[in-house]
Amino acid sequence: GNSVTQMEGPVTLSEEAFLTINCTYTATGYPSLFWYVQYPGEGLQLLLKATKADDKGSNKGFEATYRKETTSFHLEKGSVQVSDSAVYFCALSDLRGSQGNLIFGKGTKLSVKP
Amino acid sequence: GAGVSQSPRYKVAKRGQDVALRCDPISGHVSLFWYQQALGQGPEFLTYFQNEAQLDKSGLPSDRFFAERPEGSVSTLKIQRTQQEDSAVYLCASSQTRETEAFFGQGTRLTVV
Numbered sequence: 001g002n003s004v005t006q007m008e009g010p011v012t013l014s015e016e017a018f019l020t021i022n023c024t025y026t027a028t029g030y031p032s033l034f035w036y037v038q039y040p041g042e043g044l045q046l047l048l049k050a051t052k053a054d055d056k057g058s059n060k061g062f063e064a065t066y067r068k069e070t071t072s073f074h075l076e077k078g079s080v081q082v083s084d085s086a087v088y089f090c091a092l093s094d095l096r097g098s099q100g101n102l103i104f105g106k107g108t109k110l111s112v113k114p
Numbered sequence: 115g116a117g118v119s120q121s122p123r124y125k126v127a128k129r130g131q132d133v134a135l136r137c138d139p140i141s142g143h144v145s146l147f148w149y150q151q152a153l154g155q156g157p158e159f160l161t162y163f164q165n166e167a168q169l170d171k172s173g174l175p176s177d178r179f180f181a182e183r184p185e186g187s188v189s190t191l192k193i194q195r196t197q198q199e200d201s202a203v204y205l206c207a208s209s210q211t212r213e214t215e216a217f218f219g220q221g222t223r224l225t226v227v
Binding site: 043044095103107 | 117149158159212213215216217218219220221
């Protein structure tokens with residue numbers, strides 16, 4: 001079945017460091033791909049998305065490119081801030097067009113130290 | 115309301131008790147989703163409503179789990195005869211349509227003792 005695998009955390013970085021969180025997926029068809037973020041004490045929030053191959057999603061300095069040939073959707077940010085400390089979830093929609101029927105990875109906790 | 119509201123935020127139940135978890139979606143949102151998130155795991159899909167119709171319940175883990183949305187707004191997830199393995203955070207999400215962004219509530223943390 002469809003699945004998402006993301007790198008295990010926790011990831012600890014210093015402020016202004018470069019961030020990569022790896023995400024690969026297994027899916028039939030043409031899923032949409034998402035990154036969600038969960039800040040401490042808050043609900044899941046959509047960070048960015050891509051709906052077809054080679055699309056790049058971007059938001060708040062984060063970006064991820066939908067790579068069909070490597071079935072990947074790695075999250076990157078050039079310079080992290082303390083406020084980026086959160087848990088990041090990669091997800092796919094296995095129902096064409098749906099943004100709510102999601103399959104999530106296990107999450108990667110990011111801690112950014114000043 | 116401004117966002118998806120879930121209550122209670124925390125629930126402790128003795129094994130064998132029935133529990134009911136409430137979700138107030140964003141006003142006007144047609145689609146509503148329930149997820150279960152075990153400790154250290156990502157959320158797992160449970161069920162989906164379009165208005166009052168439950169169109170997908172493929173993720174419900176057993177017949178002890180039941181969800182309803184009788185008037186197409188508030189939804190309740192009921193778990194009968196709770197077991198320890200039911201301990202998890204239960205997340206609700208709503209969206210204007212199935213194809214638009216889903217907004218998540220903060221979840222209800224259920225602990226079965």
